[in-house]
Amino acid sequence: MEMDMDEDLPEFHPINASSKSFHWIITLFILLIIPSISTSLAFANRFHWSLLLQYIATSYSVVESLFLDFPDNVDNHENRTSKGTSWFLSIVLGITIFLGTLLNGSNLVINKFYPHLSKHYNEYGLMAKIYKIFSLLIVLTGWVRVCMAPIALFGFCYGxxxxxxxxxxxxxxxxxxxxxxxxxxxxxxxxxxxxxxxxxxxxxxxxxxxxxxxxxxxxxxxxxxxxxxxxxxxxxxxxxxxxxxxxxxxxxxxxxxxxxxxxxxxxxxxxxxxxxxxxxxxxxxxxxxxxxxxxxxxxxxxxxxxxxxxxxxxxxxxxxxxxxxxxxxxxxxxxxxxxxxxxxxxxxxxxxxxxxxxxxxxxxxxxxxxxxxxxxxxxxxxxxxxxxxxxxxxxDGEMYNQGYNNIGTEEFELGDVSDVELEVDDDDASTPTER
Known part of the structure; x- marks a missing residue:
């Protein structure tokens, strides 16, 4: 069988290759890497830092959905699946941030109009589990978004x-x-x-x-x-x-x-x-x-x-x-x-x-x-x-200190891990306490 690489090759001239590559790299970092870090923080109950990173990802995702496209070399437009994924990711990010603000008590709407619900949400363990599930969903959707972008750029997978x-x-x-x-x-x-x-x-x-x-x-x-x-x-x-x-x-x-x-x-x-x-x-x-x-x-x-x-x-x-x-x-x-x-x-x-x-x-x-x-x-x-x-x-897979973080070694679930701070006691400076 003759190698098909010996055939005459058609010329291929990508349009705005540098700017498109830069756009994709930024998308990879902000819509996949940052949400991955945010999810790790969320599962470790570092909700404030997790929410901060999700604000960054949401801002970029909305701007990209509105103004930044991945146009192909043929019709100079982004396919509907890629653009739909972008909007879906923006919506999921928005829902996750709303859940996160309920969780840490910073939701302006709830605090102003329904203040009696704020403490209820903070103490309700189910909210933390739902927030972590949505954080993981962001990573999965971000993966799809990052994979869809090159398809839109090069204009294949049609018909x-x-x-x-x-x-x-x-x-x-x-x-x-x-x-x-x-x-x-x-x-x-x-x-x-x-x-x-x-x-x-x-x-x-x-x-x-x-x-x-x-x-x-x-x-x-x-x-x-x-x-x-x-x-x-x-x-x-x-x-x-x-x-x-x-x-x-x-x-x-x-x-x-x-x-x-x-x-x-x-x-x-x-x-x-x-x-x-x-x-x-x-x-x-x-x-x-x-x-x-x-x-x-x-x-x-x-x-x-x-x-x-x-x-x-x-x-x-x-x-x-x-x-x-x-x-x-x-x-x-x-x-x-x-x-x-x-x-x-x-x-x-x-x-x-x-x-x-x-x-x-x-x-x-x-x-x-x-x-x-x-x-x-x-x-x-x-x-x-x-x-x-x-x-x-x-x-080595060992806890720094059994009292440092009561993660629980009998079940792996989405919650029940408390945020921990080290406090220095005058009598015993090495004793960690948990909040």
Whole structure:
């Protein structure tokens, strides 16, 4: 097969490339990085600082929605999905700020017209949980906004390509979210050690039980939505995606059974291996697309293989290492998931056609996308690290002082963590007190 890179390449002249790139970088920082820091602060109950950062993000989001566009090179307009995401993010930010002002007692409307409600909101634990949920929703919407901007800039994913772009975006983001969940379970010390020290470990559920359940549910949805049964003919894409749904709900059911009674199982990892193999075998129109899909499949299979090695050989079917410390190998499965997710998001037909038109090859493109995977995984770990620092954990996963922050090591929930200040007592300067 001749390499399609040998064909005559059309000229590509991006319009206002420098200003557009600067705009995207600012959007990335203010609408994704800052909300991520704000969410870490919110989950650690640093509500005042969290709210301050959300004010900054809201101000920029509203200005961007009104005046700043990501126009493409063809019709010089931003597609409706990108602009709609921008407005949705602005609305969610506004709601979150309203909830935050209720929480810390700074809501001007409530204080002026309904002062009797102010104390009620401050003492109501449900409000804190709702505020944290909305803070997390901001991060997820900011991720969509940042990913939508390049699509609007380059003007692809229109017409018949829209469905493929949506599928790649959702599935790729799902793999990255899965990476975040595994990283959270790995890095947060008391979650990692929970089953090791729990007296009722047999009544708990292993991570693979939840993984298998989600995979089973996703498989059922995928089986009956990728093809309209009895209403249209079958094509190769329908066979591939429907078959993937079937193996996921079949394997998910087996994984739920094998992971009962808090047992570890290899089934979710095995499903990743099968999925990665299937994806790597997808024939594409462009050689560069075939290569990128192949590397994506390898990355996803690597996530499954390393996960099996971690469960069976590194941890020997236990919830964590005997020392309770994180072993270096344990960071590899989540990273492979992040890499596979961003590769899949970057493997749409029009996107790779654009790379082909620019004269690049698959190896250079894969290196750039892999660099993004490193940065995304770093972003995930730093957000978790910031949260742990705020609630009083040191680098070894131990509390600075058991009285410093009563986070509670028996359940991980959205509330019940009090803001803490250190007060110096004349008799004992080292005694921390909690407010």
């Amino acid at each position: 018949r390509h829209t469905g493929q772009c949506i599928a790649h975006g959702i599935m790729g983001s799902a793999f990255i979210l899965y990476s975040f969940v595994l990283s959270l379970v790995l890095v947060v010390p008391w979650i990692r050690k929970h089953q090791l020290h729990s007296s009722n470990a047999q009544n708990l559920k292993s991570q693979e039980f939840y993984d298998s359940t989600i995979m089973m549910l996703w498989g059922i949805v995928n089986t009956f939505t990728e093809h309209r049964w009895g209403k249209e003919g079958w094509n190769m894409g329908d066979y591939q995606h429907t078959a993937m749904g079937i193996i996921w709900w079949g394997g998910g059911l087996l994984g739920m059974y094998l992971s009962r009674n808090n047992q570890r199982t290899f089934i979710p990892a095995l499903l990743l291996i099968f999925t990665g193999y299937s994806m790597s075998q997808h024939a594409q129109h462009l050689q560069i697309s075939t290569k990128v899909h192949s590397v994506f499949g390898i990355a996803l299979m690597s996530a499954g293989v390393t996960r099996i090695i971690e469960i069976v050989f590194v941890l020997k079917d236990k919830a964590c290492s005997e020392s309770g410390k994180i072993l270096s190998f344990q960071y590899l499965p989540p990273f492979c998931l992040t890499l596979s997710g961003i590769l899949f998001m970057s493997a749409t037909e029009e996107q790779l056609q654009l790379v082909h038109d620019l004269g690049s090859d698959h190896s250079a493109y894969i290196l750039v996308v892999s660099a993004a995977a490193f940065l995304i995984y770093l972003w995930i770990l730093l957000c978790i690290w910031l949260y742990l620092k705020l609630v009083g954990y040191n680098e």
